[in-house]
Amino acid sequence: MAGSQWWQHGIVYQIYPRSFQDSNGDGIGDLTGIRQRLDYLAWLGIDAIWISPFYPSPMADFGYDIADYCGIDPMFGTLEDFDRLLADVHARGMKLILDFVPNHSSSEHPWFKESRSSRDDPKRDWYIWRDPAPDGEPPNNWLANFGGPAWTFDAATGQYYYHAFLPEQPDLNWRSPQVREAMCDVLRFWLDRGVDGFRVDVIWHLMKDEQFRDNPPNPGWHPGMPSIDRLLQHYSCDRPDIHDVVAQMRAVLDSYPERVLIGEIYLPLERLVAYYGEQLEGAHLPFNFQLIFAAWKAEEIARIVAEYEAALPAGGWPNWVLSNHDQKRIATRVGVAEARIAAMLLLTLRGTPTLYYGSEVGLEDVPIPADRVQDPWEKNEPGLGFGRDPARTPMPWAPGHAAGFTTGTPWLPLNADCQERNVERLKADDRSILCLYRRLIQLRRTEPALDRGAYVHAHVEGDLFAYERRHGDRRLLVGLNFGHNPQTLTLPADAAGGRVLLSTHLDREGAMVAQTVALRPAEGLIVALDG
Ligand code: NOJ
């Protein structure tokens, strides 16, 4: 089984559609824009594209508030545009993964409008309605992501509804069989159109405690942390019965050939791996976000990799993520030079890598002036650094107006260095981070040791982390210098020598290596071992 499925050897590329390419000058990316850039993605060498939501939406949370699960927001195009995009993706031998947002709809979804119309409405229990507490307060102490209480009072019907996120994002009631069936129909709608899988938004949120018990306080909370973290999400998320729901979704996907189910899950390792399912009937890939939160130190990263490898259930396929549309960009977290090490790490670890658009050009977070803030989280809890706009800025393509992203005014500013840091410029510079990403991707596609080989820990010494990937007789040694000083990478005693396949500095490929090799600051090497 290892490595035989496309999503096991493939590389996933995440597109935030508002920011990839605008095709009609309104300053917002769209489906036709993505279609215009497919040749670039094919050149880069990725296998699958995941697109964040493009469904009809009032955009309270930029598309994660969906008013129609089976349509396209006019801002992004039409169903015909979607079909054209899908056909063109497939024509290039790539796959298309959609974002599925089952935990909540928009408050503008017809289901919610019906549900809130009266207590007797047949869809009342499609959402989570509760009576006020005796004092008129919310039914329990649960808090919302992005700030404030998780319950909003509906004066017309005298009850509160629950929303884990914004009041404009009411949670669906996954205990209702009709909800489950309606949402499985949504999956079938897109699967029948030919999509290759789904990334499921906040999949660990779907089931809530049946008794709606209060969440306990979080002893680790301090001011400066998001207000949601005042409480441990003990009763509002990750309930034991979630796994039946995941299995039900998986069964829908399994009734089609070769589809992939990816789950967005922010949980500690031992809880995360439960989402593979006891019999691997859960998510194919529960997103592994550990590198996002790791201190950027050799020892820490080595520990995370070892613990993850050890925690995976037999047959569970690993995956790694460095960044996404909710997190600070990798070049901002670790530094522009260190982002090259991060690229080599992501593309040489065992498991499916997911790349966030713009990482390949070394894009950093872009400071957003107060009058251009878009993200509701930043608006609700300002100035604390929670806002996600900085990591969602437009892709810089080429020198010129808005770096080729739009002919109009971009919805968010571009990176200040966009006239230099853009695809066209970096493509022409064969030592650029973009060329490094491309070489790493090519290598991963041609070296079975990298895409399916065993992971073997080698050593950690100070700022140096070294590991091997092995497939049959092929042994590749990866050495990463996380520090600012030179380090010495020592080849394993049983290797006669080696040859450099790739350096993050892109300047010593083909060099022969004897027992040791010097790594420059923030340099990574992939060495093919002899004998
Ligand atoms: C997780 C998504 O990635 C994030 O962008 C969104 O705001 C929340 N879920 C709510 O859907």
Ligand code: CA
């Ligand atoms: Ca547009």
